Structure formats: C-alpha cells, structure tokens
Amino acid sequence: MQFKEQSITYPPVHPGTDRTFIRYYDRNTDFSYVFFKDHSEQTPARIFVTDSNVAQTSLFQSFYHHFSSEAVLLKHTVEKSGNDTLIIVDPGESHKTIETVLSIISTALNCNAQRNTVFIGIGGGVICDMTAFAASIFKRGSRVELVPTTLLSMVDAAIGGKTGCDFDNYKNMIGTFFPAQKIHIFPAFIKSLSSEQFRSGLAEVVKTALLYNSDLFTILEQNRDRVFKQEESFIDNIIETCASAKSRIVEQDLTENNIRMQLNFGHTFGHALETCAGLGTVSHGDAVAWGIGRALALSKRLGLCPGEYEQRVVKMLSEYGWEIASVHSALKQQFTNTATYAQTLCEVMKKDKKNNSNRIRFILQKNITDTVIAEVEESDILAVLSHD
Numbered sequence: 193m194q195f196k197e198q199s200i201t202y203p204p205v206h207p208g209t210d211r212t213f214i215r216y217y218d219r220n221t222d223f224s225y226v227f228f229k230d231h232s233e234q235t236p237a238r239i240f241v242t243d244s245n246v247a248q249t250s251l252f253q254s255f256y257h258h259f260s261s262e263a264v265l266l267k268h269t270v271e272k273s274g275n276d277t278l279i280i281v282d283p284g285e286s287h288k289t290i291e292t293v294l295s296i297i298s299t300a301l302n303c304n305a306q307r308n309t310v311f312i313g314i315g316g317g318v319i320c321d322m323t324a325f326a327a328s329i330f331k332r333g334s335r336v337e338l339v340p341t342t343l344l345s346m347v348d349a350a351i352g353g354k355t356g357c358d359f360d361n362y363k364n365m366i367g368t369f370f371p372a373q374k375i376h377i378f379p380a381f382i383k384s385l386s387s388e389q390f391r392s393g394l395a396e397v398v399k400t401a402l403l404y405n406s407d408l409f410t411i412l413e414q415n416r417d418r419v420f421k422q423e424e425s426f427i428d429n430i431i432e433t434c435a436s437a438k439s440r441i442v443e444q445d446l447t448e449n450n451i452r453m454q455l456n457f458g459h460t461f462g463h464a465l466e467t468c469a470g471l472g473t474v475s476h477g478d479a480v481a482w483g484i485g486r487a488l489a490l491s492k493r494l495g496l497c498p499g500e501y502e503q504r505v506v507k508m509l510s511e512y513g514w515e516i517a518s519v520h521s522a523l524k525q526q527f528t529n530t531a532t533y534a535q536t537l538c539e540v541m542k543k544d545k546k547n548n549s550n551r552i553r554f555i556l557q558k559n560i561t562d563t564v565i566a567e568v569e570e571s572d573i574l575a576v577l578s579h580d
C-alpha cells in the first residue's frame with residue numbers, strides 16, 4: 193500500500209480558557225451581590241444553571257429575587273431577568289444525563305445565547321459538570337464560571353475542567369475538558385447540606401490528604417468532632433487546602449495523561465459500586481471512601497504497602513462512618529453470592545474510561561502520599577472484593 197502523508201501542526205490547545213481564577217469568599221459575603229453589583233445590560237448575557245434543591249437554600253433567596261418576585265420552588269423553571277437567564281433542573285445523579293445537558297443548550301438557544309454568553313453553574317458536582325459540559329459544546333465552546341455549593345464540589349468537582357454527564361448507567365461516559373474561567377467558593381453554602389452530603393464531600397478531602405498532605409490526614413484523624421460540628425474556620429481552611437492541592441495537579445496535567453490520574457484514587461472501585469447499585473443510590477463520596485479502602489486492601493495484597501498503613505486508614509474511615517467491608521451493604525441484597533458480586537463489579541470496572549486495554553488500571557499506594565499506578569491481575573481484584 194502506498195500513500196502520501198501530510199501533517200497539520202496546531203498550537204497547544206487551551207479549551208475554554210488558559211487560566212482559572214478561584215475566589216474564596218468569607219462566610220458573610222452575599223453571593224447575589226457578587227453577581228449583580230456591577231452587572232449591566234451591556235455586559236455579556238449570562239445563563240445561570242442550578243437545581244431545585246439549591247434554589248431552595250436560604251443563601252440562594254436573595255439571588256433568586258433578581259429573577260422573580262417570589263422565592264418559590266419551581267422545577268424545570270426558566271426565568272428571565274434582563275439579559276440573564278436562570279435555569280432550574282431536577283437535582284441529583286439520576287438527572288446527570290445527556291437529556292438535561294441538551295435541555296440547557298436548548299434553553300440557551302431559545303434565549304439567543306452567543307459564544308460570549310457565560311454559563312454559570314451553581315450547585316454540586318452534578319450541576320458543575322453538566323453546566324460546564326453544555327458550555328463546552330454550545331456553539332463549539334462558550335464560557336463557564338462555577339459556584340460549587342457542596343463540600344465535594346468545592347474541594348474537587350468544580351476544579352480542573354472535567355465536564356460531562358453519565359450515559360447508559362455508566363459514570364461520566366460523555367464529556368470534555370473545559371476549565372472554568374472563574375470558580376467562586378462560598379463556604380456558607382455548606383450549612384444547608386445534609387450530614388450525608390457533607391460526609392460525601394469529606395471523602396474527597398480524605399483522598400486529597402492521603403495523596404498529597406499527610407498533615408491534613410493527621411488533622412482529620414485527631415479532629416473528628418470539629419469536622420462533624422463543621423467548625424467554620426476549620427472547614428474553610430480544609431476547603432482551601434484541598435482546592436489548592438487539586439489546582440496544582442491539574443495545572444501540570446489538565447487532560448489526565450500522567451500525574452492527574454492519581455486523583456482517581458478510590459474511584460475505580462467507587463464508580464463500579466455506584467453503577468452496580470444504580471446511579472444515585474450510593475453517594476459519590478461514600479463510594480469513593482469505600483473504594484479507597486478496597487484500593488488499599490489491593491495495595492497490601494500486592495505487597496506494595498505495609499499492613500499498618502492500610503489499618504490506619506481503615507480505622508479512620510470506619511470512625512467517620514464509612515463502609516469498609518469488601519461486600520458493600522448497598523449490594524448485599526442484589527448479590528447473595530460473593531463470587532458473582534466480585535465478578536460483576538470487575539466487569540463494570542473493565543468499562544472504566546481510564547483503562548487502555550482490557551486490564552484494569554488502579555491507583556495504589558505504598559504509603560501515605562506515595563502513590564503508584566498499576567494494571568492488576570483479575571484474580572487479585574476478585575480477592576479484595578471477596579475477603580476483608
């Protein structure tokens with residue numbers, strides 16, 4: 193076979209933006225003031241996207257009044273105010289779908305949004321991921337800013353430009369890399385989270401500590417009460433520490449070709465649990481915490497990490513109330529046979545988008561902050577899903 197070949201060389205691609213500004217506001221800041229103080233009809237149009245739970249929080253009410261005279265819960269609402277639009281979608285992982293993303297795009301089109309329109313996602317990881325995804329594909333890419341409102345999205349999901357939605361019951365199967373121009377962190381939003389949602393976010397905090405900050409892990413071990421009491425300055429410091437740690441990683445490897453893969457610690461097991469239980473059944477953070485336990489069991493089994501390290505982390509996870517048993521309670525009813533349970537999770541993991549071959553790639557640890565990436569034999573994976 194003969195052929196002629198020509199190549200086209202492109203400048204480095206910076207999708208979305210080549211710089212993200214993260215603003216940490218103090219607890220007294222009125223978040224609506226931040227968005228409306230200097231805004232005029234002349235500035236680019238804005239499409240705000242949130243969900244019906246966030247729209248009900250007390251912090252959101254002053255913001256909501258810019259759109260409506262009454263702060264009431266309205267689902268699937270589209271509100272107009274001057275050149276701003278507010279879209280309220282249904283909440284939760286079960287609505288992190290391509291249909292919701294398309295409904296955001298369709299509203300944007302109906303509102304005559306242009307490429308300079310700014311999409312602003314106000315919500316947890318689900319809203320941040322979907323809003324940024326919609327912005328990234330709207331007219332081949334417009335602009336995005338994010339206001340994370342859960343602990344999880346403040347310390348993790350809003351940072352780093354991964355966008356997307358679930359598809360066919362698989363997590364985040366569709367998406368883009370499209371960093372936000374600005375991320376506005378208002379820790380006061382945490383107050384209205386349920387204790388389950390708060391704990392879900394803590395799992396990503398624990399992940400960050402184990403990967404990059406052993407002092408933070410010790411602080412978490414020694415201050416469980418302050419964490420659960422949500423002591424404000426204590427939590428605000430944790431948020432800034434974790435957001436900064438993630439920022440430094442994504443700065444080096446936006447598109448996850450090397451060092452960013454570490455951030456998937458606990459996620460290969462965790463995503464498989466979320467999928468098998470049915471998306472939205474086990475919270476993302478609870479699944480990640482369980483996944484961290486399994487990843488360390490695997491590290492120990494492969495002779496990578498000492499048993500004492502695994503035990504230290506498992507003790508902390510269980511003291512914080514996370515499940516550590518190999519068979520997760522969310523799947524106990526579905527699988528009475530442990531071998532079938534392990535095999536099913538393993539098959540789901542093979543579909544993980546981070547694998548390059550049929551072998552499953554894991555983020556493992558030799559010790560705290562000493563992380564390795566390895567492809568692992570199926571027999572070892574099955575073993576840590578069957579035995580504690």
Ligand SMILES: NC(=O)c1ccc[n+]([C@@H]2O[C@H](COP(=O)([O-])OP(=O)(O)OC[C@H]3O[C@@H](n4cnc5c(N)ncnc54)[C@H](O)[C@@H]3O)[C@@H](O)[C@H]2O)c1
Binds near residue numbers: 316
């Ligand atoms: N892009 C990334 O890099 C990245 C990283 C980690 C996780 N994620 C994604 O993030 C998602 C999980 O994020 P999450 O835990 O924030 O879930 P979420 O967005 O579903 O929020 C959890 C629940 O809290 C409600 N909520 C949000 N803010 C609230 C507030 N201030 N007060 C009361 N209720 C509030 C939401 O309506 C929802 O019901 C997953 O889909 C995961 O895949 C993305």
